Amino acid sequence: MSAQVSDLARRLAERAELVCRHYLSNGRRVGRYWVVGDVHNTRGRSMYVRLRPRHGGKGAAGKWTDAATAEHGDLLDVIKESCGFVEFRDVLAEARRFLSLPQTEVESKSPFPPVPIGLSESARRLFAMSKPIHGTLAETYLRTRGISALHETTSLRFHPRCDYRPDRHLPTETWPALIAAVTTLDGAIAGIQRTWLDPSGRSKAPIDTPRRAMGLLLGNAVRFGMAHDVIAAGEGIETMLSLRSALPTLPMASALSANHLAAMLLPTSLRRLYIARDADAAGAAVAATLAQRARAAGIEAIALSPRFDDFNGDLRTFGVDELRAALRIQLTPEDVTRFLPSTVAITA
Incomplete structure (x- = not known):
């Protein structure tokens, strides 16, 4: 399960700007970042998503921070919150749909990534x-x-x-x-x-x-x-x-x-x-x-x-x-x- 989640997160990060344009359509690109109100796609400038990688870790592409709430996450979180999903399997299915990957039956004791x-x-x-x-x-x-x-x-x-x-x-x-x-x-x-x-x-x-x-x-x-x-x-x-x-x-x-x-x-x-x-x-x-x-x-x-x-x-x-x-x-x-x-x- 963790390998599948990591692979999806990596694939989304490689297409960070396309993901933002689709799920955070109320934002806009500012330099190396996508700026929007929050992870629910509200208009504003509080949340920023890194579009280009730096040296991995906190500077990796696809990582986001909301300056107003100090919340942070990756593009799987963006899909979850912007689409209003509760079950993590639905997030994975939507990520696969966006990436045009075949759908797979994911089983896990926990609905959340490790x-x-x-x-x-x-x-x-x-x-x-x-x-x-x-x-x-x-x-x-x-x-x-x-x-x-x-x-x-x-x-x-x-x-x-x-x-x-x-x-x-x-x-x-x-x-x-x-x-x-x-x-x-x-x-x-x-x-x-x-x-x-x-x-x-x-x-x-x-x-x-x-x-x-x-x-x-x-x-x-x-x-x-x-x-x-x-x-x-x-x-x-x-x-x-x-x-x-x-x-x-x-x-x-x-x-x-x-x-x-x-x-x-x-x-x-x-x-x-x-x-x-x-x-x-x-x-x-x-x-x-x-x-x-x-x-x-x-x-x-x-x-x-x-x-x-x-x-x-x-x-x-x-x-x-x-x-x-x-x-x-x-x-x-x-x-x-x-x-x-x-x-x-x-x-x-």
Whole structure:
């Protein structure tokens, strides 16, 4: 499977400009790049795709980065997101159709490609070099966001001097950073997300892209607690930790972005999924897509809706007690008893 995926990615990269003209038709060529709004083919200039190879790796043809979201990927990701595919086999079939290759029956236990070895090893190395968040600027940052539930946060670590490079023309800087491990369902680290912080710890660092990910996010998540039959899933880490402050025993997963939430893999033992949607059009669309996938797998899907843009906004505006009261009417009666006891005293 990995050889087939690598071969398709290479063939697409050799035709990078043709791929962009077809799937990212709202963009245009600017020098050695194709510039467009985002991977969904929106008009704009945030995302750029390298059309010509440099020396392989990050400079290879077909690699793209969205400067607004720090998301990145290759041309298979472009096909997936621009066409709205959920199953990876559909992405492969479309890539073969575009390349005029014969269709083959692809079988795999996972619908997603394997983690690139170099990126996953770099992610694991950086995570290992970091330390637990308690007593660090990372804890200060999260508590400044109103988050009190910092139990079961082994997926989060702190690095005091994490490298940040604004772009390839500028020198590397160092900033303190919150490091989040993105893991597979069996707990293997597939990637990380870095959130660079202001030295005071009270906000993100004053840089253009204070969040960047590396490794394979697609299908995976940052996890809090051990999921069995019920889980809540949403986009941002702060969003899910805000919910965790109100529902401290409910296992949760942060997919880090709307696109990745829609494609997050679900445990086979799951019977109910709470989708912590953001209050915007993208959040509604993602919640609908993920709910459809969950129901097709026999999993009950229930959307949790915030009053403001997201649940961190609700927590900071109304406090944990009002957030808990608002969630009470959105949970099933069984889960109110199970995850929302009348007295909660779990803090870190």
